[in-house]
Amino acid sequence: MSAAAEERWSGSTLDSWRDLVLTDERRELAETVRRQFAGGFPLEAVRACFDGGSQPEGAWTAVSGAEYPSIGLPESAGGLGTLVDTAALLEAAGEVLVSAPLLATVMSLQTLARAGALPLEPARPAALAVADGPVAGRLVVLDGVLAERLTVVVPRERGVTVAQFDTADLGPAEEHRHVDPSRPVAVFDAGEVPPLSHADDPRPLDAVLAPARTALAADLTGTAAGALDRAVRHALDREQFGRKIGAFQAVKHRLADVYIAVERARSLTRAAAVALAGPSASSGTELSLLAKAAASEAAVDASRALVQVLGAMGMTFESDAHLFFRRAQQTAPFLGSAAACYRRAVAARRGVPA
Amino acid sequence: MSDVLAEYADFLAGVLPGDYAERVDHYRHDDRLRTDFQVAQFEAGWLVPDWEPGLGGRSLAPGDALSVRIEGARRRVPRIHNVQGVGVVAPGLRRFGTPQQRDRLLRPVLRGDEWWALGMSEPGSGSDLASMRTQARREGADFVVTGAKIWTTQAHQSRWATLYARTDPDARRHAGISCLILDLHSPGVDIRPIPRAAESVDAFCEVFLDEVRIPAENLLGPLNEGWRVASESLEHERDMIWVGNWLEIEQAVDPLLRSGALDDEQLTALGRLLADSEAIRFTGLRSVFERMAGREAPEFLVLKAFGSETAQRATRFAMEAAGPAGLTDPQLIEDRIESLGATIYGGTSEIQRDIIGERVLGLPRNR
Incomplete structure (x- = not known):
């Protein structure tokens, strides 16, 4: 058995996984985030993005004012806590569909911190992109419309280059708000523009992206959990044939399957965060890929189930179902499809390049 | 270490x-x-x-x-x-047994000197266990038991059984059931092994009980509280059972990870199995840690359905990946058929989804 496999199997490392369960402080952080955003920016604010064409005024200020993007950054950059705290934060934010570029900024900062030796500016909204080839080129960026900084990971023959751009240097971005206007997509062309800063990292692409993928997984897990919660509430409320529809096994079992998918995603996401934050970092790359794949599936499946359980209501503008579904569809494709992430995880386990 | x-x-x-x-x-x-x-x-x-x-x-x-x-x-x-002896019977004896019962029975079951069967399911009571009909009526110093049990694993190799029977014929459902320690060598006990679908399936039996006398001191736990005896006996293993599941899946997946000849679709399926396997491990650990901290761990309830279904997917994948050559290896089909039982015994996947829906999500009962 290889050393990595030995480590994975061994019960002797049990204690290093204690942070799989949230400490009281992390529970409190999650609760604060949920309360703050569900109160200040309820789903009506998300729905309003369809009319106003932009994210609600003040959402980023609230995120930035609470210094959420600093959570999980190194202390030297003014950060506090670890990636486990980041995951708890983002799961809570994903659950209430926070409509500010918190996830995008965290993914950018975490990737810069991972590569090291690059300036971190947690007060600025930012976003992350991965280049297709050796040149940055045209980049489709999640929640990039407000970004002042753009982090681009460029794969090299060996390792990657991580470059940070000032979006003001890149020229106006194309904006696409038709899938989820509360988390719009921006398209930048970084063609021949010189970056503000850049660093080479000899590690494989998936190792460099591991914290960002874990962050993305946490957000999607939260969105899945939020959709499940709404579906359950409707199943407890709606009556047909003289019974609550949640009493019917066809509905109950579908929701049980969604619950399984949510817990699968949650366990893998927490495990990835714990691994990357601690001494088991070697398994963190694989776990981050599995977590991202599982969370994408959970978010899409849960929000699809929400639409179905709501029936015709699920197809209306007023229902929350399409907000969750759009959020899941908008977010899931980034940093690799579920299928691609599964394949790359196999490669990581085998210790061969993907 | x-x-x-x-x-x-x-x-x-x-x-x-x-x-x-x-x-x-x-x-x-x-x-x-x-x-x-x-x-x-x-x-x-x-x-x-x-x-x-x-x-x-x-x-x-x-x-x-x-x-x-x-x-x-x-x-x-x-x-x-005789895994149920150590995993279920011994915790039940330790928790509910009288000093005499513990002195007589605990050591032999733990050493494996005396095997035990669990007398629970009946021909008319499988998933609906609380509908069991086997009767035990008090007659002097004995209970006299008549009825039938089925799917009783290893009954023909066992000396004892924890026999669940109705001791209060007027009580409904879960109430009125008691747990009796049955000496399987008693007169009136007829054990018939049931032919199995594959060697790897644990040997199970029908057990017919015709006016079988069980001494009253063989009552395990309080009279009419057999349901509680059963559920608390199962609790000891509850936190551990995923370990075996996770291991089975890792074992099924391990040779495939080393095989080079997988196409993209197979690699995706293999990655999905890795995710399932790791999710079982970390969900298991989460529930253990939550319980250690004195908190509820509802996520634990996914492990039975999710673990057994993953084990099935793993054996299916192993057979598909092996192709026709796999048919020359008897172990593959044994493992595959054995895995089909996992979504049935110990509460079917359908019952597990009812449990998740009702106990975790709070949905109304469907019956």
Whole structure:
């Protein structure tokens, strides 16, 4: 058995996984985030993005004012806590569909911190992109419309280059708000523009992206959990044939399957965060890929189930179902499809390049 | 490695054959080794490490006991043959037994000297266990039992059974059931093994009971509280059972990870299995840690359905990946058929989804 496999199997490392369960402080952080955003920016604010064409005024200020993007950054950059705290934060934010570029900024900062030796500016909204080839080129960026900084990971023959751009240097971005206007997509062309800063990292692409993928997984897990919660509430409320529809096994079992998918995603996401934050970092790359794949599936499946359980209501503008579904569809494709992430995880386990 | 695990490793090195690790598939069928190993584990206090010395344990903390269990699974130590004896009956006897019952019965079940069957399912009561009809009426110093049990694993090889029967004919459903310790050699007990779909399926039986006399002192736990005896007896293993599941899946997946000839679709399916396997491990650990912290762990309830269904997907994938050549390896089909049972016994996947829906999500009962 290889050393990595030995480590994975061994019960002797049990204690290093204690942070799989949230400490009281992390529970409190999650609760604060949920309360703050569900109160200040309820789903009506998300729905309003369809009319106003932009994210609600003040959402980023609230995120930035609470210094959420600093959570999980190194202390030297003014950060506090670890990636486990980041995951708890983002799961809570994903659950209430926070409509500010918190996830995008965290993914950018975490990737810069991972590569090291690059300036971190947690007060600025930012976003992350991965280049297709050796040149940055045209980049489709999640929640990039407000970004002042753009982090681009460029794969090299060996390792990657991580470059940070000032979006003001890149020229106006194309904006696409038709899938989820509360988390719009921006398209930048970084063609021949010189970056503000850049660093080479000899590690494989998936190792460099591991914290960002874990962050993305946490957000999607939260969105899945939020959709499940709404579906359950409707199943407890709606009556047909003289019974609550949640009493019917066809509905109950579908929701049980969604619950399984949510817990699968949650366990893998927490495990990835714990691994990357601690001494088991070697398994963190694989776990981050599995977590991202599982969370994408959970978010899409849960929000699809929400639409179905709501029936015709699920197809209306007023229902929350399409907000969750759009959020899941908008977010899931980034940093690799579920299928691609599964394949790359196999490669990581085998210790061969993907 | 922690001190506890180092000590456990020393113990294993002392009792297992020198070539155990290399020939584990061969030793898997060595019943003598399985028997001897259980006794050795009992004597040395590694059988139920969180229990007290003298009862197969060494009073380890739950976390250390789990580490030992994982380490044992990782090294694929010989499996306990009469697994329900150690996993279900012994915790029930320890929790509910009278001093006389404990003195007489605990040591032999833990050593594997006396095997036990669980008399629960009936021909008309499978998933709907609370509808059981086997009757036990009090007659002088005895209960007199008439009825039938089915799917009773290893009954024909066992000396005893925990027999669940109605002791209050007027009580409804879960109320009015008691747990009786049945000597399977008693007159009026007729045990008929049921032919199995594959060798790997644990031997199960029909057990017919015709006016069988059971001494009243063989009542286990309070009269009419058999339902509680059953559920609390199952609790001890509850935190551990995923370890075996996770191990089975890792074992099914491991050779495929080393095989080079997989196309993209197969690699995706393999990655999905890795995710399932790791999710079982980390969900299991989460629930253990939550319980240690004194909190509820509802996520634990996904493990039965999710674990058994993943094991099925793993054996399916192993057969598909092997192609026609796989048909020359009898182990593949044995594992595949064995895995089909996992979504049935111990509460079907359908019942598990009812449980998740009702107990975790709070949905109304469907019956």
